[in-house]
Amino acid sequence: MTEQNPTIMLFREDLRIQDNIALTCAVERGSKILCLFVDDEKSLFARGSAQKWWLHHSLKALERELQNKMDCPLNIKSGSTQEILHSVIAACQADRVFWSRRYAPHQTATDKELKASLEKIGVKVVSCKGRLLAEPWETLNDGNPYRVFTPFWKRMKAHVPIDQPLPAPKSAHGMKLPTSLSIEDLRLLHSNSELCASFHANWQPGEAGACQRLQQFFVNGASNYSKGRDFPSLSSVTRLSPHIQMGDISPRQILFEATRQFELGRIDNKNYTKFYSEIAWREFSYSLLYHFPSVTDEEFRPAFKHFPWQDNRAGQLAWESGQTGYPIVDAGMRELRQTGYMHNRIRMVTASFLTKHLLIDWRVGMKHFWDLLLDADIASNTLSWQWVTGCGADAAPYFRIFNPILQARKFDPDGDYIRRWVPELSQLPTSHLADPWLAPTDILEDAGVRLGETYPYPIVDHAFARVRAMDAYRGLKTTPS
Numbered sequence: 001m002t003e004q005n006p007t008i009m010l011f012r013e014d015l016r017i018q019d020n021i022a023l024t025c026a027v028e029r030g031s032k033i034l035c036l037f038v039d040d041e042k043s044l045f046a047r048g049s050a051q052k053w054w055l056h057h058s059l060k061a062l063e064r065e066l067q068n069k070m071d072c073p074l075n076i077k078s079g080s081t082q083e084i085l086h087s088v089i090a091a092c093q094a095d096r097v098f099w100s101r102r103y104a105p106h107q108t109a110t111d112k113e114l115k116a117s118l119e120k121i122g123v124k125v126v127s128c129k130g131r132l133l134a135e136p137w138e139t140l141n142d143g144n145p146y147r148v149f150t151p152f153w154k155r156m157k158a159h160v161p162i163d164q165p166l167p168a169p170k171s172a173h174g175m176k177l178p179t180s181l182s183i184e185d186l187r188l189l190h191s192n193s194e195l196c197a198s199f200h201a202n203w204q205p206g207e208a209g210a211c212q213r214l215q216q217f218f219v220n221g222a223s224n225y226s227k228g229r230d231f232p233s234l235s236s237v238t239r240l241s242p243h244i245q246m247g248d249i250s251p252r253q254i255l256f257e258a259t260r261q262f263e264l265g266r267i268d269n270k271n272y273t274k275f276y277s278e279i280a281w282r283e284f285s286y287s288l289l290y291h292f293p294s295v296t297d298e299e300f301r302p303a304f305k306h307f308p309w310q311d312n313r314a315g316q317l318a319w320e321s322g323q324t325g326y327p328i329v330d331a332g333m334r335e336l337r338q339t340g341y342m343h344n345r346i347r348m349v350t351a352s353f354l355t356k357h358l359l360i361d362w363r364v365g366m367k368h369f370w371d372l373l374l375d376a377d378i379a380s381n382t383l384s385w386q387w388v389t390g391c392g393a394d395a396a397p398y399f400r401i402f403n404p405i406l407q408a409r410k411f412d413p414d415g416d417y418i419r420r421w422v423p424e425l426s427q428l429p430t431s432h433l434a435d436p437w438l439a440p441t442d443i444l445e446d447a448g449v450r451l452g453e454t455y456p457y458p459i460v461d462h463a464f465a466r467v468r469a470m471d472a473y474r475g476l477k478t479t480p481s
């Protein structure tokens with residue numbers, strides 16, 4: 001029997017060995033296998049500094065898992081994927097490449113070109129599902145993409161099976177390139193050692209960390225998910241987003257386990273359904289990104305192209321550094337800076353503040369989040385920013401302007417979240433935490449707060465900002481698009 005040519009498994013945003021269809025298919029072929037990761041960042045959507053830290057540790061975890069569970073090395077390269085694949089193929093005579101599909105416009109264009117160039121030299125490319133429960137072309141409405149979430153989700157629920165995830169392949173005849181780099185050679189770690197220490201304290205990138213977090217959620221958060229997910233100081237959410245983004249865990253693994261817990265009666269229908277719907281929002285964002293690729297930098301609703309965004313550098317800096325004078329906004333922006341994560345409710349409040357209170361272009365906020373979020377995801381970040389701004393598909397109406405004072409009172413009723421991230425206000429009574437500028441002087445003094453010195457006055461008045469934003473929006477409606 002003649003030996004088959006080797007197979008290449010190209011890892012990208014699927015850094016796991018369980019439920020990795022591409023990896024399983026590559027191994028099942030039975031030939032020698034070369035597991036490869038190429039650090040090939042195009043400048044347009046280059047990973048932010050926070051996410052590079054995650055990538056480093058996720059790669060370390062993948063390397064360990066491959067070695068320990070499959071006796072297979074991970075090869076690392078840096079540069080143009082196309083050039084590297086061609087030279088690796090020339091060196092090892094591989095005749096097949098497996099990868100998990102990607103959906104952002106620059107990624108689909110790159111992958112198409114790559115596939116054509118490999119097929120030209122007789123190498124077959126096998127692309128597999130891995131990042132989504134349903135491919136964007138599988139959830140259509142009479143052949144057209146959905147623009148509204150609820151029918152999209154109804155269709156998904158009715159037609160997309162949640163199959164049992166695949167186990168990790170048992171072993172493989174792995175190959176090691178003599179020219180492989182080490183993960184350290186990619187220099188992905190952040191230069192700020194304090195920030196790295198904070199990331200370490202809060203996160204465990206990689207497959208094992210993801211599975212642990214998922215199980216913790218079913219013990220701690222899932223039974224109160226539907227309500228608790230709005231309260232940033234509660235542990236009611238999974239915090240799985242950075243793992244999902246890097247592919248440490250698949251959405252199928254998550255939903256299969258949630259469905260199992262539901263069937264065992266460990267979570268009720270309300271919490272299960274809400275959780276499923278949030279996973280479906282991610283799928284909806286990917287569907288929009290795939291079918292309307294210009295949304296990465298253009299508004300889904302063309303009328304917003306004429307919106308009178310303001311150039312407000314001082315406002316932007318205050319927002320970015322958590323010094324707006326609105327404690328709930330500042331708490332969120334500081335949580336982001338210090339942990340690489342921000343709770344969903346607070347993402348909405350801070351994004352609304354930037355685009356509506358300060359009239360700063362949503363793209364400015366999107367870029368800032370992109371650099372600091374460990375879970376920065378081109379589909380969810382872009383479409384969520386557009387949703388809050390009111391310019392996206394099925395978006396919150398523009399006139400829904402989050403009131404940062406009421407949001408704080410409603411969703412941080414005991415002030416735990418604000419006290420944690422804005423410690424200079426921690427001694428204030430809860431009744432004054434949402435709007436410290438209205439607190440009597442003696443109460444401020446007792447709490448050690450000197451407005452304008454230890455904590456800023458609001459950079460813009462809420463009532464004024466609301467009227468100004470509504471005026472800008474009304475003007476927009478009369479502008480032809």
Ligand SMILES: Cc1cc2nc3c(=O)[nH]c(=O)nc-3n(C[C@H](O)[C@H](O)[C@H](O)COP(=O)(O)OP(=O)(O)OC[C@H]3O[C@@H](n4cnc5c(N)ncnc54)[C@H](O)[C@@H]3O)c2cc1C
Binds near residue numbers: 240344345377384
């Ligand atoms: C302005 C803004 C920017 C955002 N940017 C990102 C981003 O870059 N990356 C990202 O993953 N999410 C983003 N989101 C969506 C959401 O805030 C996060 O997915 C969520 O907070 C992650 O926390 P979790 O894993 O604990 O969520 P959970 O509540 O535990 O939800 C489980 C999973 O469902 C998905 N999910 C939940 N809510 C949403 C949502 N509203 N939209 C899309 N998917 C959702 C995520 O994959 C999440 O990990 C953004 C939201 C806003 C308002």
